[in-house]
Amino acid sequence: MAAPRASLRLVAPVWNRGTSGIRGLSKAVDPEGSQRKGRTLLQFLTDRFYDVEAVREYLLQKQVLKVQKKNRFRDREWMRANEQGLSSLEFRKLQEVPVEAVDASGCAINYQGLDNLLALKELQSLSLRRCPHMDDWCLGRLYHLADSLQELSLASCPRISERGLACLHHLQNLRRLDISDLPAVSNPGLTQILVEEMLPHCEVLGADWAQGLKVGPEEQSPDAAGSPIPA
């Protein structure tokens, strides 16, 4: 649902500008709330009017064309397929050069599709942000890239949970791991701590470990920090 939300972001401000003064005030106080109201209004209209739906589809298509797979070869800049889906002639000359980084953000890559990525033995950086079909089973396949992978981003993948993150311990060369905004992870703070323990040489970006902990006014006693955390 990431892409439709993006198109909403384009259209919602148009509607909000036309709202009355009180609504405008409420937007200043609670921007999230009015965005939500804007979204439900848009949804309501889309359900009832075909032309609103057509406008949304058109904007969605434009957004989707922007989100495309990018590859970076060794010592070169990022290369991306152009609008027709074809790459430049330079691409063919690069067949022997190993692929160093792949940006597959937003791609609908699934378990079988990963075969293509896992064949890249010199891959150093992989970005799988917002991939809707990446789940725990797919993470279980990433051990093939253990020798070379240094940077991995799994941010905002809706199906990845802490059980899949346990398979990342094979990737001992990993130096940067991004596990922020994973909605299926039950306890992001605790998961972050456990993943950091599992991958000692890696910098893990994600939830702040203190998120979810309530620190009271007197509660900074040293023995509370020293004792083991009961399950």
Add this chain to the structure above:
Amino acid sequence: MLRRALRLRLGPCLSGRGLGTYRGGSTLDWDGKVSKIKKKFQSIFPGGAWSPLYDTSHLPPERSDVVIVGGGVLGLSVAYWLKRLEKQQGAIQVLVVERDHTYARASTVLSVGGIRQQFSLPENVQLSLFSAEFLRNINEYLAVVDDPPLDLQFNPSGYLLLASEEGAAIMERNVKMQRQEGAKVCLMSPEQLQKKFPWINTEGVALASYGLENEGWFDPWCLLQGLRRKLQSMGVLFCQGEVTRFISSSSHMETASGEQVTLKRIHEVHVKMDHSQEFQPVECAIVVNAAGAWSGQIAELAGVGTGPPGTMQGTKLPVEPRKRYVYLWHCPQGPGLEAPLVADPSGAYFRREGLGNSYLGSCSPTEEEPDPGNLEVDYDFFQEKVWPRLAQRVPAFETLKVRSAWAGYYDYNTFDQNGVVGPHPLVINMYFATGFSGHGLQQAPAVGRAVAEMMLEGHFQTINLSPFLFGRFYFGEKAQEHCIL
């Protein structure tokens, strides 16, 4: 199509026994019919026993093409594949009879929930590989319109089996076979093991095999509920009741070598309702014995094993319930998130549970079997047998605190610890799908398909499970599984 299913076994009997001669009770039995009709009329008239306004909605139907005894994961899997592989939608009526709808003693839900491909028989590896693929795509297989997708809570952490000096050569051979079948398993030396999992004590370990993909553990209750939901949407009927009797007919035949055998065919299954004497005779064409730990009793009811010992008729189904414990403990300094399900050479195993440093584990008893009459937990067993072995393997487990425990049954095959599938040679319309001795859950989707293929086509199509047929108990051909936990 059902006739084809009935004609499936080529046993040691004369073929060319067409379907026409195959009726149990003769149809020319006029006297019997007339007396039956007379009795019926007597009960209809006033003063008789028949009441037209009697509510029978809680009873199972009066006839059903297939009756599956046992509503655990194996029974439901057979029902699923039957409905999926039937040639025409709605062609086969299936009834699943389950004694306890709360599944309080069912092996499925009390299981630790692991799935692995590290077995010693190629058939087991293939079964497990297909089941992993089924579980991975479970929302395509078990999708029901308007219902939320299933979340199996699968942990892809793998299994780590450790072997001592004696077992190292066997483990190497097994791993070679598993890799040939397509499982992703790697061998590790003690040094590599120490480097990868620093919390293990590698003393006494000569070799370890580690499953890299398609191995781990999941939530069996979710699988069961998913199957139930899908089956209800496919039109399978469920009934809560206990099978107390089979009405069958026999015919005497002569084998090619001149030996006399008695072929039995089950006509009716008597399903008794809970807490009452009321029962419903269900006419059926095929009975599937998927009763798990109680399959032996069901087989005896059907007449399997009643005969002189040493003959096919006298060969019982060697499946009996064995009680196994599972303990849940907490250990604050225990292995981290990367821990697989570790199995010690001594038979003790453990795995992580959740995020909070809790662990599940146990050991199969080697000397004395606990009494399978009840599901009471023996905590002394943990103190004496399980804890010392685990603490020796993982030193962090020296300080732990047991939180809870439960017990469940293995449908233990005393012959060779592997499943029994396929029809019985003599009770010709009873099919088995039982006896998996602790690895039934992880093979259930594939076994269900194999049994359904056997019922519909007459032979195994995708995975050849001929080593698991019933005949091996009589012929003495063991299909021994060495890697059981």
